[in-house]
Amino acid sequence: MSDVYLNGKFVPLEQACVPVLDRGFIFGDGVYEVIPVYDHRPLALDRHLHRLENSLKGVRITPPLSLATWQSLVKELVEREPSAQQSVYIQVTRGVAPRDHTFPPHATPTVFAMAKPLSAPPPEWIREGISTITHADFRWLKCDLKTTALLANVLLRQMAVDAGAVECLLIRDGYLTEGAASNVLVVLEGQLLAPPRNHLLLPGITYELVLELAAKKGIPCQERPVTEAELRRADEVMMTSSTREIVPITRIDGIPVGSGRPGSVTLRLLDWYQEYKRS
Ligand code: PDD
Secondary structure (H helix, E strand, O other): OOOOOEEOEEEOOOOOOOOOOOOHHHHHHHEEEEEEEEEEEEEOHHHHHHHHHHHHHHHHOOOOOOHHHHHHHHHHHHOOOOOOOOEEEEEOOOOOOOOOOOOOOOOOOOOOOOOOOOOOOHHHHHHHHHEEEEOOOOOOOOOOOOEEEOHHHHHHHHHHOOOOEEHHHHHEEEEEEEEEEEEEEEEEEEEHHHOOOOOOOOOHHHHHHHHHHHHHOOOOOEEEOOHHHHHOOOEEEEEOOOOOOEEEEEEEEEEEOOOOOOOOOHHHHHHHHHHHHHO
């Protein structure tokens, strides 16, 4: 693996060490981003950096780098990593300080970033679709911030894997929010439905791109609350994320979605997404 970036320096991964009193370790007090890179070019970099700024603002960490410096850091990481397809991970924590919940007055944020090869989702996921489970969304009420405090997401995703599924679809008060590590969109009666961007879910960059592509290509779409009942009677369901792109969901809690096969809207969106990546 190519060298990683830690607090201003590129070092081999094994030598990248953070003090145990880093608030990222102690409290999960940090935010992160994941940026996909295709053919050595980051996809939608500005959107990812804008979301990073928003997450930092949301948790009241002063941005440690300027927009231009983030851009050149990502560029350098991408150049150092030989794979054409990569994902760039950026993490910022509130820094190192004696353990106390209150913000430390003088801590310097810790900045860590790395690039690693990104493989496409397994072909059978696209051919057959994936199985999912549902669970009550027991996360907090600031899910729009991409924070490293992901224990709830970790537990929910593991429940899916333990059940032989790939993703866990989250339901809060009778409405679909998102997946444990993805957004979820639904096709119902010819319309693409997307749960609204608010504090209950992460405004996914892939979700945004999918909605923009659908609108451009004339697929009727609506960003509005999706009930659990609508999710269960949907014709198509898909998950989206920067690392897994668009994946058809063909089973929810063991029950087939629609025909039980990947649907035509999902597959068309996936084609348009590939075109968009190349453009
Ligand atoms: N996660 N919702 C959650 C909770 C996520 O963790 C992710 C992505 C998404 C999709 O967002 P985007 O399209 O911007 O990747 C939605 C990343 C990939 C991760 O944690 O590794």
